[in-house]
Amino acid sequence: MARFLPILTLLAAALALQALSGEHAVSVLNYIGLYALVALGLVVLTGITGQTSFGQAAFAGIAAYATAVIATQFGLGPLVTLPAALLTTAVAAFLIAAITLRLSGHYLPLSTIAWGISLFYLFGNIEMLGGHTGIDHIPPLSLFGHELTGGRELGVIIWGLVALAVWAVSNLLDSAQGRALRAVKDAPLMAETFGVDTVKEKRIAFVLAALLAGLSGWLYAYLLRFVNPSPFSLSIGIEYLFMVVVGGAGYVWGAIIGAALITLAREWLQDFLPVLLGTSGNFETVVFGGLIIFLLHRAEGGVAERLSGLVRRLPFLAPTDAGEETDAPQLPVRPRPSAGGDLLVVDSALKQFPGLVAVSSISLKVRTGEILGLIGPNGAGKSTLFNLISGTLHLTSGTITFDGQVISGRTPRQIGDCGLARTFQHVKMMPxxxxxxxxxxxxxxxxxxxxxxxxxxxxxxxxxxxxxxxxxxxxxxxxxxxxxxxxxxxxxxxxxxxxxxxxxxADPILLLLDEPAAGLRLPEKKLLYKLLRQLRAEGLTILIVEHDMDFVMSLVDRLVVMSFGQLICEGDPAKVQGDQRVVEAYLGDAA
Known part of the structure; x- marks a missing residue:
């Protein structure tokens, strides 16, 4: 019930306002609903996955024009226009995503500006679409033989679809797919390591945002019964982005808050400024821009972020501690290889960077069921070798075999699929x-x-x-x-x-730990030591990079020592401690 109550409250409030307000207020409320759908898609695209797009208005335009053409030229109703509009939008989004989503940094938003402008001028220059004059006399939306011609009737459809979209997006973000989308923004390398196809997830977010914009465009065509390029320009796309930023880019409800604030502010300024200044002009645009800057300064994370603390105090939305999942189904478990064999084999691994040999033809084996320590002074090449094994870096030459499969040359996600899981030297998470x-x-x-x-x-x-x-x-x-x-x-x-x-x-066969004891206090190190020994007893194989000698010497079964990219010693802790090369390169005379 906690999931449905806010959405039902939203729908009830919108319908009550529709019934009690005048015609102009009803029109404004309908526009807020249309804008909220586009902004909701931007919450997923920009707020959750971190992809900035200025071109969402163009996707609304694609759906609106598809609806207008099918309805006017073929006389078909919503059972055809809705799937056709959404399919056209999805195909366009998929093709654009295939071209642009591999771009990063400022290139991605710049590319959205480019195709947003291109589609806007395309709408105005295709004769079948009516040019810049547009398409008029679109038949009214008809459901079950009843034509919805009034703003109040259409408002029920608009806000019903807004509530449905909020419900669906909330469900998505509260699932494994939602966690994957968030991880794409917060830590893409970590996400790939744990099985998230970051390119695919970006494409999913992009197409979903386009579909929500397309749904808004479909409704827009029936609300106005007239379509021309003006509402689908780059400036409107920028305004949609402002709605999300002001409302709260990381929050589902930020889409509705931002759409309402921006729309109402614009309406109020258009009505108030001419009376105040006694003249007409574009003064409302200047003031509107200043108002947005003020809101961004006062609520940097958006209005929804400011409200989130208050909302969490409501009894039906307060977070609860996770309880026991006594009747939960079991996830699939990997079969474990038999103990004693060679689980990981590194054969003549070489990694060269321009002017530097980071790993010089190293060979080593990790046996099933053991804890192998990898030590050496700073700059020895430990992290480089670690990253070669996990797929973060690729070998210059040599091979790496895991559980009988050659994994060198594979991506971190593909290597993780084989049964490796890792931690990171610099912690990576969704903070x-x-x-x-x-x-x-x-x-x-x-x-x-x-x-x-x-x-x-x-x-x-x-x-x-x-x-x-x-x-x-x-x-x-x-x-x-x-x-x-x-x-x-x-x-x-x-x-x-x-x-x-x-x-x-992740249910790994081999656990790769990169300096897990760094930053831990003594009681925490003791608990970690006990945990790792317990994991070893359960048959888990562990490869650990660590600088804390007291910790690692008593923990591991064998040690591999590196210096200047080369393997200088290998054996049990007692042998390594007594090796003169290790003493000179790393442990020092005090050892």
């Missing part, structure tokens, strides 16, 4: 999401429900299993007391423990 959500992301590749099922809230069984697995791993590493806290609020030591829990949620 604004809870510890629980971060650990749930670790089990992403163990989930298989798609986007549509997530939007329709049909992924609950699988989501319950993922949640139960994450809770089990969080309790396993001793973070249950901070389970619902934002991950970014934890001290560095606990963030590193969080990374281990996330890696364990």
């Amino acid at each position: 604004n999401r809870s510890v629980l959500e971060n650990v749930m992301l670790g089990a992403h590749r163990r989930a298989h429900v798609g986007v549509l099922a997530s939007c329709l809230h049909m992924e609950r069984r699988e989501e319950t299993a993922i949640r139960a697995e994450a809770i089990r791993q969080i309790r396993r590493v001793g973070l249950e007391d901070v389970m619902m806290q934002p991950a970014g609020s934890l001290p560095l030591g606990k963030q590193r423990i969080l990374e281990i829990a996330r890696a364990l949620a």
Whole structure:
């Protein structure tokens, strides 16, 4: 009920305003609904996945023109115009995404400006679309033989679809797909490591945002029964982006708040300024720009962010601690290789950068069921070798084999699919999401429900299993007391423990740990030591890079020592400690 109550409240409030307001207010309310649909797509695209687009108005235009052409030239109704408009928009978005989404930095928003301008002028220069004059005399929207010609009647459809869209997007963002979309923005490399196809997720967000804009364009064609290029220009696309930024780019409700604030501010300025100044002109544009700047200064994260703290205090929306998932289904578990064999084999691994040999023809083996330590002074090439194994870097020459498969040359996601999971030297996570959500992301590749099922809230069984697995791993590493806290609020030591829990949620065969004890206090190190020995006893193989010699010497079964990109010693801790080359290169005479 907590999920439905705010949405039902929104729909009831909109319909009540529709019934009680005058015609002009009804018209404004309908426009807010249309703008909110486009802004909702931008919340997913920009606020969640971090892709800035100035061209969403063009997608609304594609759907509006498709609706107008089919309705006027073929006389077909909404059962044809709606799927046709959305399909046309989706195809256009998919093709544009294939070209532009591999761009990063400022190139992506610049490309959206380019195709937004191109589509705007395309609308005005195609004769079939009526040129800049547009298409008029669009037949009214007809449902069950009844023509909806009034703003109040259409307002019921508009706000009903807004409520449905809010429900669907809320469901999506509260699923494995939603976590993947968030991780694309916060830590793409980490996301790829745990099975998220970041390019695919960006494309999903892009097409979904276009579909919501297309739904708005379809409604717009029937509301005005006239379409021309003006409402689909670049300046309108920029205004949609302002709505999301002002409302709160990371919040579903920010789309509606931003659409309402910007629309009402523009209406008020257009009515008030001519009376105040006694003249007409574009003064409202100047004041409108200043008002947006003021709002951005006063609410940097958007109005929704300012309201979120208040909203969480409401009893039906207050966050609750995660409880036991006693009846949760089990996620699939990987078969474990037999102990004693060679699980990971690095053969003559060479990595060259311009003017530098970071790893020089190193060969080593990690046996199933052991803890192997990789040590060496700073700059020895440990992290480079670690990244070669996990796929973050590619070999210059040599091969890496894992569980009988050659994995060198594969992506981090493909290597992770084989059963490797890792932590990072510099912690990578979703800082604004809870510890629980971060650990749930670790089990992403163990989930298989798609986007549509997530939007329709049909992924609950699988989501319950993922949640139960994450809770089990969080309790396993001793973070249950901070389970619902934002991950970014934890001290560095606990963030590193969080990374281990996330890696364990992936059900790995080989666990790669990059300096896991860094930043931990002595009691935390003791708990980590106990956990890693327990994991080894359970048959998990561990490769660990660590600088804390007291910690690593008593933990590992064998050690590999590197210096200047070369392997200088390999063996049990006692042998390594007594090796003169190791003493000179790393441990020092005090050893």
